[in-house]
Amino acid sequence: MMFPARIRILRFVRRPYIPSMAPYERFEAWQYAHRVTLAVYRVTKTWPIEERYALSAQVRRCAYSVPFNIVEGAAKRGRKEFARYLDISLGSHAELGYGIRLAEDLGYLSGETLEELKALHASAGRLTRRLYEAVSGRAGKGKESAP
Numbered sequence: 001m002m003f004p005a006r007i008r009i010l011r012f013v014r015r016p017y018i019p020s021m022a023p024y025e026r027f028e029a030w031q032y033a034h035r036v037t038l039a040v041y042r043v044t045k046t047w048p049i050e051e052r053y054a055l056s057a058q059v060r061r062c063a064y065s066v067p068f069n070i071v072e073g074a075a076k077r078g079r080k081e082f083a084r085y086l087d088i089s090l091g092s093h094a095e096l097g098y099g100i101r102l103a104e105d106l107g108y109l110s111g112e113t114l115e116e117l118k119a120l121h122a123s124a125g126r127l128t129r130r131l132y133e134a135v136s137g138r139a140g141k142g143k144e145s146a147p
Helices: 002-014 028-044 055-075 079-105 111-136
Strands: none
Touching: 028 055, 028 079, 028 111, 055 079, 055 111, 079 111
């Protein structure tokens, strides 16, 4: 009796593997955050060597933290958990914005490269914010007012 089941398992394993899109890849916020991360890695390669373990490393961590948290949140159960990870992503996104600003002020980023990175960063932020609002149920409520 066990033999037929074993054959079915072997048949299943032998079928060709067809890669499919990971669940988080369907989110435009993740797609743009991933593009920002790739762009940050490209531009930081050109920064001074003394920044390798300082600003360059910090900006890279901020950049990859955004898509990493979207991925982790998408894997969690429930909207509340996903919203929490999206909130963390937004914090990392803001930190990356300052890293880009500092790199500009230090002369490490300029011209077309700077403008393209800023535009990509802004798009990723808008999409992540919208995803957060949709998941958390805060869409259309605007910013929270200060006391």
